[in-house]
Amino acid sequence: MPLDGISAKCLAIELNQQLKEARVDRIYQPDRTDILILFRAGRENLRLVLSANPAAPRIHLTTEARENPSEPPMFCMLLRKHLLGARVLSVETPGYERIFIIRLTTQNELGDTLEKKLVVEIMGRHSNIILLNQDNRIHDAILHIDQSISRLREIMPARTYDLPQNQNKPAPDQVLQAIRNGLPYISPEAQSKAVDKALLESIQGFSPQLCQAVAAAAGIDPRSRYDQLTTPVQTDLAIQLQRMLETILAQDYHPSTFYLDARDTIPFDFHALALPNLAHPRPEASLSAAMDRFYLERNRQNRLVQQKQSLQKRVETELENAARKLQLHQDELTEGEKRDFYRTCGELLAAQQHLIQDGLNFVDVQNYYDPELGMIRIDLQPALSPGQNVQRFFKLYQKARGKFETNTRLVQEDLADLEWLGSLKSAVQQASDEADIQAIREEIAATGLSAAERRQKAQDLGSESNPEKKQKPGSQLRDFAPGKPGSKARRQAKAKQPSGAKGKAKSNAKNPPPLPPRSYLSSDGFLIQAGRNNLQNDRLTLRTAQKDDLWFHAQKIPGTHVIIRCGKRPVPERTLEEAAQIAAWFSQAAASLQQGSPASSEVHKVAVDYCPVSQVKKITGAKPGLVQYDHYQTLFVRPRDPQQFLQSPGQEHNYPEEE
Secondary structure, X not given: OOOOHHHHHHHHHHHHHHHOOOEEEEEEEEEOOEEEEEEEEOOEEEEEXXXXXXXXXXXXXXXXXXXOOOOOOHHHHHHHHHXXXXXXXXXXXXXXXXXXXXXXXXXXXXXXXEEEEEEEEOOHHHOEEEEEOOOOEEEEEOOOEOOOOOOOOOEOOOOEOOOOOOOOOOOHHHHHHHXXXXXXXXXXXXXXXXXXXXXXXXXXXXXXXXXXXXXXXXXOOOOOEHHHOOHHHHHHHHHHHHHHHHHHHOOOOOXXXXXXXXXXXXXXXXXXXOOOOOOOEEEOOOXXXXXXXXXXXXXXXXXXXXXXXXXXXXXXXXXXXXXXXXXXHHHHHHHHOOHHHHHHHHHXXXXXXXXXXXXXXXXXXXXXXOOOOOEEXXXXXXXXXXXXXXXXXXXXXXXXXXXXXXXXXXXXXXXXXXXXXXXXXHHHHHOOOHHHHHHHHHHHHHHOOOHHHHHHHHHHHHHHHOHHHHOOOOHHHHHHOOOOOOHHHHHHHHHHOOOHHHHHHHHHHHOOOOOOOEEEEOOOOOEEEEOOOHHHHHHHHHHHOOOOOEEEEEOOOOEOOEEEEOOOOOOOHHHHHHHHHHHHHOEHHHHHHHHOOOOOHHHHOEEEEEEEHHHEEEOOOOOOOOEEEOOOEEEEEOOOOHHHHOEOOOHHHOOOOXX
């Protein structure tokens, strides 16, 4: 939910306790609307994020380390000039407004002590971050508001800063006093509205969710009109509101995040109080921690969705191109299948050329290839001589034969491309975190996505495997010298490599280790691993797994390779079923089943083949992830998300990535 006034007061108290006397160490501006300030508080480093992003305005301590631009923006430079080395005096909010005033003390070039204020306004699309001097004048703001945008309140350098206009609602302490004195606490204009809206318009700092929580505690439908409630019901509502206000004024906060399902990891809401009307609350150490979890998980999920959509669009575009190429090559192949007919016509015309007369559109000749020696009609070109008509059919035969041979190969390549792109699309659909997306990007970078990129990658690999192709003219003379032709080049390359710990660090930074496969622990204690992309599928199946391990794959559909690391131990049926369910989950079948809702449970079952790893062979020249297998068995299982019923392995179950 947007930060309400009650949570803002709780957050200001927290930040004041944690940041008081802290020193501003560093200031960054990761993007146009966000500021990240690093504080040194005693022996502890704290990160404070300030955001004027209209979609997610906020201020809280964070654990996120964000990338920063190489050149800081002007507002960031201004903050560094005035605030680096400053110490925090206090963090305050005026009343229960969503405005945070960070008071800091610093010294100028002459050694004079100055007071600065950093104001963070959390007001939706009107949010802003403003730096003030000791005279309450604006140094600058992250977003400028001039008369063309607002005539009531300008936020421009050198202007005097004024707080936003108050909504003229009574504060919680005033409402509590009215309830204790038996006075009306709902404004006359709001009494004809629903209970939640009446409370919202009558109390400063309350949000719709907090108003609904008060109504729920009193057993009232928040949509009921306040003036239609009976006197006892209004009394119950006043009692519950009084308890809530007493809790707020006593600063008895219980920061919490809220989840739609008990097993969810991404919260849908947060608040300074544990609201009983919201589902599945989880206590947090502080409101900053609750907000940090909420925004980090939401931003991570949004990035994941955006990355998946971007990748899926690219893959689907290539799938359309591959399907279009396949159709063209199949049409050419159909034309090439007429090669035998053209050759037969040419040979029959050559043997019976005496029957052809100039200017004929067709000729009927005896078909020597027909057991019954029937007649066949052959179309002619009237403008051509008999000999030229004969040569025309032999030319058509040569052309059709070339088409057949070429397009037979191209159709097989197109089918392989479609299968590989289908596996990529399935992997994108099943990606559950950014590590999965990164693994797919690594595969695309290694193999190329479009046909042109794949051809270029193949040429580069061919050049690397045959360095003689890259030699300049005349360099062949060096081949007769003692030693290998490439030895000098290898020595020079080795000499340029950095040595020592720094060299290893640079090498690791340029060539990071491959991502590990997904790993789960079966109910019987067996390690189950699943590849994240086709390159990892090959590495997991052909290099990491032992020959006695079991290999699983969804039958005849794109999907990931799943391995049970069993060695020579017998595998219980429960573990076999769990591995098959994982293979079905990370396959194209799971994505298609999630889109529909078949009525029969049998429709949900997916055929999964499994066999020893020793029976899995790589297809020569095939794309990553494509293998052939033999001596397999088949299980019919329903896809299940392994994160919902299996745990990640502990340290004692770690296996080497490659043998």
